[in-house]
Amino acid sequence: MKATPWTARRPASPPTHAAAAPPTHAAAAPPTHAAAGASRAQQVADGLRQDILRGRFRPGQRLTEEVLGELYAVSRVPVREALRVLEVEGFVTIAPYKGVRVSIITAADADDLFTVRETVERLTARRAAGNCSPTDLAVLEDLLQRGAAAERAGDISEDARLNTLLHQHIASMSGNSSLQRMLAQLSAKLEWLYTVDVRHRANSWQEHREIVAAIAAGDALRADGLMRAHVLLSRASYLYTSGVRIDPSLDPSLDPPTDHSSGARGTGAGEHATDITIGAGAIPTAAEARHA
Structure with a gap:
């Protein structure tokens, strides 16, 4: 038999390794200087x-x-x-x-902020009144206690920080992302105002406790009215502190800060408003209001 030429039995060329090339590291590139x-x-x-x-x-x-x-x-x-x-x-x-x-915040700037704050926070308080879970109640009660302690200690910075956290948590309970974003945009400026306002408002956390009690009890109208009164008292106190001449005949909400032991009234306007007296009588805890 005639032998097959050796060239016919030449082995195939080995496969190329292009497919096995190591992966590039573009995704893991270090951050740019920018x-x-x-x-x-x-x-x-x-x-x-x-x-x-x-x-x-x-x-x-x-x-x-x-x-x-x-x-x-x-x-x-x-x-x-x-x-x-x-x-x-x-x-x-x-x-x-x-x-x-x-920046120097003028009285007009502050008044504008409080006006927007009133609108937003009345809505968050009303909505939160229907969404208060035991976990939310525990968070609010903790903030109330820590805030009152900071107020007693005269820790202005911590008082302002906890005030912001409480209002932001109430907004988160509303379930409305638009309201939460609006309040978040206002919060830093409001905290800045609060560091001035809190020096002259020793009953702020008492007002907070009443608001939380109304929310815990599911009383949307009362929560609305208490929040409105709270914001208006803050507004009046800040403007009064800033030297703004207050004429109650033009705007009752601008009454100078008063002794809360005699009762400071904030009456709501419109179909959802409610007449609220702040600081009158014993203040129930949020848990007590929830089970009342």
């Missing part, structure tokens, strides 16, 4: 905002990029970006050739 810079700018914005809220920087105080850069251990670029963020939020004012200053 992303890192944005993160630093946000950190500076958050830190400066909190320092303004705590009173480290007072209204009207001049801010410089150099000093802020040293304080927050960053270059001037993230400081500059952070200041733009806070300018939009209303915490600082940037004027050409004059520099940057902590």
